[in-house]
Amino acid sequence: MSRLLLLALTVSTLAACGGGTGQTSPTPPAPSVPGPAQPAPMPTPTPNPTPAPAPGAYTVTGRILTESGQPLAGVEVTATHTVSYTYGTAKTDAQGRYTIALPQQLGSWDVVAYRALTACGQTFEVRLAPEVDTPFAGAQGAVRDFVYRKENAPRGKVYDYIDNSDVEIDYSTLEVTFTPDGPNAAGSTEAFTVKYPFGYGLPDMPLGAYFVTASHQRGGQKEGLLIKTRDNPTYAPRVRGCFLPDSHYGPTLELFWKNP
Known part of the structure; x- marks a missing residue:
């Protein structure tokens, strides 16, 4: 009985050492060596959209009225x-309204208006400044x-x-x-x-066509004068006069006086 126990121990010992079965233990994998760190990819930039112009940008608008509020x-x-x-x-x-679309370029702008008026068959241009006259x-x-x-x-001069x-x-x-023959420039x-001052004429007269009469006093009594103009050369108590161009003085109205 003692011999059988010793044999069992021997067999058990051989099996524990691997000699009795012919099998080998698996080889553990080699540890991996980390390579150099790679930089993180840069995010693709989102394009910045061109900002839309504000409402009213690159536009000037407004209205032109008379003093009494009538549109021109x-x-x-x-x-x-x-x-x-x-x-x-x-x-x-x-309605007297206007709108101008401006080029989209940097900088400031000025605005001016020009009104064309006709007097005695001639056209005169009037320059107007806006109520807010700043760029x-x-x-x-x-x-x-x-x-x-x-x-x-x-205006002209008489x-x-x-x-x-x-x-x-x-x-x-x-x-x-x-007496204006129709609306004058004003x-x-x-x-x-x-009152007609001697030697000075009448400056700053609104251009237009007028019926003209004149008088003075003689011996305390009012006396009418006869008048003629360049374009109406026949003397009369009442004459129609027009402002005409003059190379030196601009629009002028010439009156000639004499007693009846």
């Missing part, structure tokens, strides 16, 4: 770049309104000459009445009477 149609408005002198134009509509940035746009006032009306007369004209009492049809 057909007035030409010009916007001019203050550096490049690029410009754009538009004309007012029946504006094109990228912001602007509103520029205009008002045509009486003082904006194109010159007078004394024709052959037996009685000297008393300039200290000379009065001249002008838009008025109302007659007006002025």
Whole structure:
């Protein structure tokens, strides 16, 4: 019995050492060696979109009215770049409104308007400044309104000459009445009477056609004068006079006086 126990121990020992079965243990894998660290890929940049212009950018708009609030149609408005002198134009509509689309370039703009008026068959251009007369940035746009006032009306000067007369004209009492033949450049049809200073003429008269009468006093009595003009050379108590171009003085109206 003792011999059998010893044999069992021997067999058990051989099996534990691997000699009795012919099998081998698996070889463990070699440890991996890490390579150099790779940089993280850069994110693709998102393109920045061109910002959309603000409402009203690169646009100037406005309205042109008279002092009484009436719209003026057909007035030409010009916007001019203050550096490049690029410009754009538009004309007012029946409501006196205009809109000018400006080129999309950096810089500021000025605005001016030109109103064409006809007097005695001639056309005169009136320059108008906006109510806010300051340059504006094109990228912001602007509103520029205009008002045509009486003082904006194109004007001329009345010159007078004394024709052959037996009685000297008393300039200290000379009065001249002008009655517009239709609206004058100031838009008025109302007659007006002025004292006529000797040797000075009448400056700053709104252009237009007028019916003219004149009088002075002699012996304390009012006496009418006969008048003629360059374009109406026949003397009469009442004459129609027009402002005509003059190379030195601009639009002028020449009146010639004499006693009846």
